[in-house]
Amino acid sequence: MTAFRTSPRRFSGRLGLAATAALLPLTLAACTDNAAPAASTDGAAITVSSTSSECKVSAAEAPSGNLTFAISNDGDQVTEFYLLAEDGLRILAEVENIGPGITRNLVATVPAGKYLTACKPGMEGDGLRAAFTVTGTGQAVTVDDDLQKLTDTATGQYTAYVKDQTEQLLAGTRSFAAAFAAGETETARGLYASTRMHWERIEPVAESFGDLDPKLDLREADLEPGEAWTGWHRAEKDLFAPAGYTAMTSAERAGLSAQLVADTEDLYQRTRTLGLTADKLGNGAKELLDEVATGKVTGEEEIWSHTDLWDFQANVDGARIAFENLRPVLEKKDAALAAKLDTRFSALQTELGTHARGTGFASYDDLTPEQVRKLAALVDTLGEPLSRLTAAVVL
């Protein structure tokens, strides 16, 4: 779940799903393998039955470590389940939007201490609460109050990165649009790929503004019959025209340029305030690799300019920055995953680097099938562990 999204082909609003990422139990953390859990739950899920009048939790006590609650909504209203700190205020973990008849799991890493469980049928009020004790007999869970700070730093850094990229995108787009409108084809061609990199680096954020993505980044195959085509790829086709193509008139180029700048200004304005969270960074990184796998490594993104490797590099840049911003959190939660991601980002970057030419990249058309396969394999090699980043930082 993410408020940003990436679509290999065009926007679609994953925003609609976005509301309910599990809240970060950030004061809980870094578990280390230790003694076996006590026998009381023995790793089995603690079941919770939520009705309009009851919140039946199968155990009132559990050993420390990873706890799984399986919450069944046995009532007829939408319900929620919370694990609260002893003060009854601080939320350690929650699961929302459980429809009647549905069972959903909540996994949380919980240190020894006194807590409250709460079901909230109807999603209102304080909920049906009960005491819950976690004993120190399970895995040792170290409490790290710095995690929240580290997470805040990560999201702050990434927010700054997004803003910076948007500023560069806007400046670059103005130059590109001016050259394109003036019919300075060679200049516009030279600016095309390097300017788009700023877009591709922050694509999941840009795409979270649902209406802007199709205006700026729609490919010809993504059009509906009769739909107006604007944005970068419209200009791409004119600049890197296929055989038999009728060039745009200068008035058409001027119109497209003005729209491109206006839409990018709109993006710039909207990215001045961003409410990013750790899960959005993690999912955004994963989605950037998805983009590479389905659009760039296949050469489908830039079918006329063949500058796919520029986009490829930019997507990897964006994913790597999100990962690096989150790394201090990840190292406390899952150091092995952090090390693996380091290695695999490097391997992909090294291979991609062999295709660098001057300040840019080789044309996708010049890659041999073997070279493409090699890149694809490295994308998958990285994509698989990267898909576990979000769960690792929010659990």
Place this chain on the structure above:
Amino acid sequence: MSTVSRRGLLSLAGAGGVGAAAGLTAGIFGRDAAAGPAEVPASDTVPFHGERQAGIITPAQDRLHMAAFDVISEDRAELIALLKDWTEAAAALTAGREAGTTGAVNGPYDAPPEDTGEAMGLAAGRLTLTFGFGASLFEKGGSARFGLEGRRPAALIGLPHFPGDQLQEQRTGGDLVVQACSDDPQVAVHAVRNLARIAFGKAQVRWSQLGFGRTASTSRSQQTPRNLFGFKDGTSNVKSEDTGLLSEHVWVPAGAPAPEAWMEGGSYLVARRIRMHIEIWDRTSLREQEGLIGRTKSEGAPLSGGTEFSAPDFDAPGRAGGPLIATSSHVRLAHPSHNNGVHMLRRGYNYTDGSDGLGHLDAGLFFIAFVKDPRTHYVPMQLAMARKDTLAVDYLEHTGSGLFAVPPGVQPGGFVGERLFVA
């Protein structure tokens, strides 16, 4: 027409090497063929003749082989002869008999056998063969073919380009289509192979597609199967028991203008080869998977609550103002309540076709639907999904397509599409 029953042949075959070999093969694949009775049990065959073609409301069989053909002759008589030959062969094959009068082993020793033989000893596995006509059968390059001027039904449109389509020419279109469904993949392939053989000189295979597992149930007696996303598919499909919905949404009604009257009682078959980016999907959190579909993965219940067959409540609010079933979810966009109340009878199959060359499975859904008019019952929904359905936009790619007019059933002595040519 062959009078040779494949099982009957086998029961005689204690004396013959061929039968013994077939029995051995059957044994390897765990089939109960060698012990089969001389007569194919009635429950194992689906009648070929009838008011409607079989293979539409027939409870969906487990396996598919579909093939589209281009007619290479421009001779009307040859086309009719092909349809008659196919009809005869289909009646035999669906009854568990062999193709031709002498079958696989009873012909002249110095002649190639009429039936290709790989189904010897196998039960029919409820084989159905369903035939349809593509728009290009009626006209090509602006000229009518086979004397069929004015006979192309208005509903047999050229499908529009849907956003995101990446159709491959060699997987798209066709003058004729044959849908072979059976519980035994070898029986389905055998049927298509023998029909293709009969067609040589008149028609050639344009594309063919295997489906290894059904993704829809067309009867309440069937469990809902899962697609390659791991979700139950076709929960709210039109079922053979829903006779009202079938008349309203699947069968072409009476009262068509005379040139189109040949389609009364028929249906339109929409085929779409939908590649799924399953490797990307597998890296997606369960939260997002369920959100994109709008149902739970285990039970298939709508996220608004209940069990698999509970009606989705699209208005049920969740936390943060959004509905429990997201506005861009698949279940919402595909639901009749968001498609002017239209239903379709879906009959698709999971497929895998090797690799894409980049280390990923070329796998997905071979979507098949039967509707009374694709202009109202397919195009608007597919446009909406291609536009708004996050699942479709991010994880699916349509790589092949076909639309075919499926005429009504064949009566004994008749042939497929007879009214188009005779009436």
